[in-house]
Amino acid sequence: MARDAVEAAWHRATASGALPPLPEGTALDVAIERPANVEHGDLATSLALRLARPLRRPPAAIAGALADAITVGSGEPIVEAAVAGPGFVNLRLADAAIEAFLDTARAEPAAWGRVDGPRSGRRVNVEFVSANPTGPLTVGNARGAFVGDLLCRVLEAGGQQVTREYYFNDSGAQVRNLGASVLAVRAGDPVPEDGYHGDYVADLASELPAGIAAGAEGSPEAATWETGRWASERIRAGIEATLDSLGVHFDVWKTEGSLHAEGWVDRAVERLRAGGHLYEQDGALWFRSTAFGDDKDRVVIRSNGEPTYFASDIGYVTEKLSRGFDHLIYIWGADHHGTVARVQNAAQAMGYDRAAVEILLTGWVSFVRGGVEVSMSKRAGTFVSLDELLAEIGPDAARWFFASRGANVNIDFDIELAKKQSNENPVYYVQYAHARIASILRKAAEAGLAAAPSLRGSLAGPEEATLARIVTRFPEVVEDAAEAQETQGVTTYATELATAFHAFYRDAKVVDAANAGRSAARLALVDVTRITLANALGLLGISAPEAM
RNA sequence: GCGCCUGUAGCUCAGUGGAUAGAGCGUCGGCCUCCGGAGCCGAAGGUCGCAGGUUCGAAUCCUGUCGGGCGCGCCA
Numbered sequence: 001m002a003r004d005a006v007e008a009a010w011h012r013a014t015a016s017g018a019l020p021p022l023p024e025g026t027a028l029d030v031a032i033e034r035p036a037n038v039e040h041g042d043l044a045t046s047l048a049l050r051l052a053r054p055l056r057r058p059p060a061a062i063a064g065a066l067a068d069a070i071t072v073g074s075g076e077p078i079v080e081a082a083v084a085g086p087g088f089v090n091l092r093l094a095d096a097a098i099e100a101f102l103d104t105a106r107a108e109p110a111a112w113g114r115v116d117g118p119r120s121g122r123r124v125n126v127e128f129v130s131a132n133p134t135g136p137l138t139v140g141n142a143r144g145a146f147v148g149d150l151l152c153r154v155l156e157a158g159g160q161q162v163t164r165e166y167y168f169n170d171s172g173a174q175v176r177n178l179g180a181s182v183l184a185v186r187a188g189d190p191v192p193e194d195g196y197h198g199d200y201v202a203d204l205a206s207e208l209p210a211g212i213a214a215g216a217e218g219s220p221e222a223a224t225w226e227t228g229r230w231a232s233e234r235i236r237a238g239i240e241a242t243l244d245s246l247g248v249h250f251d252v253w254k255t256e257g258s259l260h261a262e263g264w265v266d267r268a269v270e271r272l273r274a275g276g277h278l279y280e281q282d283g284a285l286w287f288r289s290t291a292f293g294d295d296k297d298r299v300v301i302r303s304n305g306e307p308t309y310f311a312s313d314i315g316y317v318t319e320k321l322s323r324g325f326d327h328l329i330y331i332w333g334a335d336h337h338g339t340v341a342r343v344q345n346a347a348q349a350m351g352y353d354r355a356a357v358e359i360l361l362t363g364w365v366s367f368v369r370g371g372v373e374v375s376m377s378k379r380a381g382t383f384v385s386l387d388e389l390l391a392e393i394g395p396d397a398a399r400w401f402f403a404s405r406g407a408n409v410n411i412d413f414d415i416e417l418a419k420k421q422s423n424e425n426p427v428y429y430v431q432y433a434h435a436r437i438a439s440i441l442r443k444a445a446e447a448g449l450a451a452a453p454s455l456r457g458s459l460a461g462p463e464e465a466t467l468a469r470i471v472t473r474f475p476e477v478v479e480d481a482a483e484a485q486e487t488q489g490v491t492t493y494a495t496e497l498a499t500a501f502h503a504f505y506r507d508a509k510v511v512d513a514a515n516a517g518r519s520a521a522r523l524a525l526v527d528v529t530r531i532t533l534a535n536a537l538g539l540l541g542i543s544a545p546e547a548m
Numbered sequence: 549g550c551g552c553c554u555g556u557a558g559c560u561c562a563g564u565g566g567a568u569a570g571a572g573c574g575u576c577g578g579c580c581u582c583c584g585g586a587g588c589c590g591a592a593g594g595u596c597g598c599a600g601g602u603u604c605g606a607a608u609c610c611u612g613u614c615g616g617g618c619g620c621g622c623c624a
Contacts, residue, residue: 037567046566052604059604085567086604132624169624284622295551295620302622309624337552338619363553364617404572405561410554410617417560417573423586426572432586443583480564488562495571502587511583548586 003030003476005070005078006045006089013069019062023054032476041080041090042469048087059087098468099455102528105471106455113157113478113535120159125320126152128331129243129250130167133236134174135198137243137386139367139374139413145386146402147362148331149248149541150487157539158482163325166250167316170232171257178235179228182208204231242386246395247541254319256312265307265315268350269300272314277349287314292345310339314346321352330359334408337361360485363410374415384415393418396542400427403540404491426495430533431545433498436505437530438546444511444523451523458521463508468525470500474532478539487540494536501529 007030013019022028028047035044048063055062063083070081070089077097084090105112128148131141152162169175181195186205191197212230215223236253243250259265269285272278277288283303287310290297300311320328332340340359348354367374367384374384390398392415401418404426405411422428444450452458459465477493510522534544 031564031566033566035567040567044567049566049605088567172624174624282622286622299622304622306622308622334553334618336619340552361553361618366617401560408553409561412560414560421560421573424573425586428586429572432584436584436587439584447583484564486564489564492562492571499571505583506588509583548584 003032005076006030006032006047006066006091009066009069009071009081010047013065016069018065018069020055020057022051034473035088035090040084040088041082042093043091044084044088045091046088048083048089052087063087063089093469093472095459095465096456098472099457099459101472102455102468102525105474105528105531106524109531109535112531113474113539115158115475115479115482117158117160117479117482119155119482122160122326123163123324124155124160124327124329125163125165125323125325126155126329126331127165127167127320129239129248131239132169132172132174133232133239134178134196135235136200137239139384139386139389139415140365142386142389142398143362143365143402143407144331144333145243145246145248146399147360147407149246150399150403151329151331151360151407151485153539153541154478154481154485154487154490157478160482163252164248164250165252165254165320167254167256168236169256170229170236171255175228175232176224177228178231179224179226182227182231183213183224186213200235204234207234242390245390246386247399254316259312259315259319260307262319264319265311268314268318268346269307269311271318271350272300272346275349275351287342287346287349289342289345292341292348294341294345298342310342310346313339313343314350317343317347317352317357318350321356326356328357330357331407332359332361334361334363334410361408363406363408366410366412368412368414369416389415393422396431397422397425397427399540399542400425400491403487403542406486406488426491427542428548430494430498430537431543432548433501434530434533434537434544435546435548437501437526437533440505440510440526441523441530444519447511447513449511449513449516449519449523451527452520453524455521455524455528458524460518460521461508463504464522464525467500467504467529470497471525471529471532474536477536481539490536490539494533494540497529497533497536501526501533504529 007028010019010028010030014021031046031050033044033046035041048066049059051062052059060083067081067083067089070078070091072078072081077094078091079094080092082090126148129137129141129145131137137145149164152164155162177192177195181191181197181201182204184191184195185202186208191201208227208230212226213223215226269278272287277291278300279286279288284299285301286297287300288297298310299308300314301307317328340361343359344354344357347357397418401413459468473493477489481487481490508522510519510526512519537544
């Protein structure tokens with residue numbers, strides 16, 4: 001709203017010659033900020049400061065011309081525009097404009113906070129988690145799951161079409177190892193050195209159907225593979241159930257085996273060969289990754305004829321892009337950063353837009369329990385499963401924890417602390433505000449009071465004005481989140497909005513039969529606050545309870 | 549050794565070149581005749597690791613340096 005007004009003012013100022021046009025290649029980035037000091041106005045733009053350099057003019061002069069070009073007065077969305085400080089233009093919004101804007105939220109709550117961003121309509125594939133099904137998901141997988149799903153939600157809010165994809169290996173040596181481990185436990189033998197030791201292996205061993213344990217052909221090798229595949233699928237189904245309880249649902253489960261079976265890997269390798277990007281050495285086939293800036297070349301086909309994992313990656317890129325995606329996003333743990341360049345290099349070598357392959361790395365999570373770091377080796381069987389974590393702190397609190405932190409920073413997660421503080425967790429604070437409003441609305445209904453259909457004229461007092469102005473910011477918060485592909489801004493905003501509501505609640509009596517008119521107006525404002533809290537939480541995949 | 553990430557309040561973390569660097573938790577002090585006290589109000593607490601540089605302006609960008617994490621396979 002304010003952004004549009006400032007942008008329009010800019011165009012008027014340049015059209016009239018009051019300001020010079022933007023130099024070629026400079027974007028008009030109208031940054032709308034909230035002044036640190038509320039007395040400076042509702043909003044401020046630092047546009048003049050940002051343009052001082054490209055326009056080669058003093059910021060104050062630009063700000064002056066910009067402020068002059070902003071249409072102010074009654075009937076306009078902005079009632080006051082003033083230059084302040086080094087070149088800010090402080091803006092004061094008209095109550096009527098805010099009221100009308102908030103009415104649109106109540107008219108169509110589902111659309112409130114869905115924005116038409118610059119990437120609107122883009123088809124994007126987001127692949128995340130992708131843990132091989134050799135054991136249950138651990139707390140180590142939690143970050144990828146939440147970060148991935150949160151990213152998808154933010155992209156969707158920005159109008160993008162998102163496919164959530166999970167990639168796993170159902171045919172490799174680990175599957176055989178898993179089978180051997182299960183059979184060993186079943187037979188009462190020690191688990192092989194490189195096998196899997198967790199309790200889940202024993203559970204699988206006891207549930208393993210005799211027919212599979214024996215093997216279709218009766219040979220031990222066949223039995224091992226069959227058991228491995230059976231166990232792997234059981235585990236995969238368990239992983240899906242765990243993710244389900246997190247609120248994470250995948251659209252596509254893709255196996256590495258299918259990439260080979262469908263010829264994607266072979267065709268991708270052929271494509272690289274045709275482009276002259278491959279060479280043979282020491283019996284292996286290498287990709288000339290250094291030609292694209294990598295620090296060494298990478299093996300695609302081993303000297304024993306087996307393709308590498310990297311070969312599968314290459315095939316997968318072509319397979320994904322063949323499905324019509326405009327953009328691919330991978331979410332990997334920070335320990336995989338060494339493989340980022342080679343995948344992008346290969347994509348570029350095959351003729352794709354390098355920028356279409358985006359790889360986001362999540363920082364490390366140190367899970368700590370009572371001050372002691374929890375180790376997470378599936379093979380050693382010493383780990384905390386994601387299911388256990390969720391049983392202790394719940395998906396809403398866990399989601400908030402990851403949503404409020406940057407994806408690529410290392411963080412400490414003390415499980416005991418998270419449990420102990422769970423009732424003091426900001427997520428409950430925000431949910432409480434929502435439940436409190438729901439309670440107020442129920443109370444009002446009992447008293448025969450209804451919210452006014454329109455907020456027009458309802459921002460009478462300073463309490464209303466303050467809360468309404470914060471609600472108004474929501475779409476811009478979502479827009480920023482979609483642009484930055486991050487959710488921290490949303491948690492910060494939700495907390496701020498909850499705080500503003502609690503303050504409003506303290507100062508303004510909402511349900512008041514003695515003053516039905518004012519009550520109706522305040523109910524309308526409280527209702528749009530509730531919608532905004534619910535949408536902010538919904539954007540994060542967190543529930544918005546009617547009662548707690 | 550080389551590469552990537554990272555260092556902000558006692559703790560966990562926000563802060564996308566802009567005005568007086570914020571939140572939660574913890575600590576201290578107040579607020580329950582009244583719509584939900586999972587709440588509200590206030591206080592203490594900071595050389596933004598350190599040193600240079602870039603410019604009107606740097607927690608933010610650049611260089612160096614110190615500390616932490618992770619990588620540097622014909623593993624996945």
